[in-house]
Amino acid sequence: MEAAIVIRALGALAQEHRLAAYRLLVQAGPDGMPAGALAEALGVPASSMSFHLAQLANAGLVSQRRQSRSIIYAADYGAMNGLMSYLTENCCLGQSCSAETACTSTLQPAKDVA
Numbered sequence: 001m002e003a004a005i006v007i008r009a010l011g012a013l014a015q016e017h018r019l020a021a022y023r024l025l026v027q028a029g030p031d032g033m034p035a036g037a038l039a040e041a042l043g044v045p046a047s048s049m050s051f052h053l054a055q056l057a058n059a060g061l062v063s064q065r066r067q068s069r070s071i072i073y074a075a076d077y078g079a080m081n082g083l084m085s086y087l088t089e090n091c092c093l094g095q096s097c098s099a100e101t102a103c104t105s106t107l108q109p110a111k112d113v114a
Helices: 003-013 016-028 035-040 046-059 077-088
Strands: 062-066 069-077
Touching: 003 016, 016 035, 016 046, 016 069, 035 046, 035 069, 046 062, 046 069, 046 077, 062 077
Parallel strands: none
Antiparallel strands: 062 069
């Protein structure tokens, strides 16, 4: 996967509503969800949801298809797996990441700054 594609995908996910919509689409499976159902589930106006879904589609993370009068969006699992592979490519000293070779970190989670 090229760095430019990874940057576009991560940029698309770096927004609260897009990340939440993408997570819902991943949970929905290959059948996907109508845009209106996503907007309702997230409490986002339909016009805003359309914008966010367009950003995810432009980044190659979701596909869309027309079903009657609805547009159904679905996560592109190939793109998701490619992104995850790119991010973990050099994990665990080049070994396949598994429970036995899971990467560990001594870093502490960032604390929220009020």
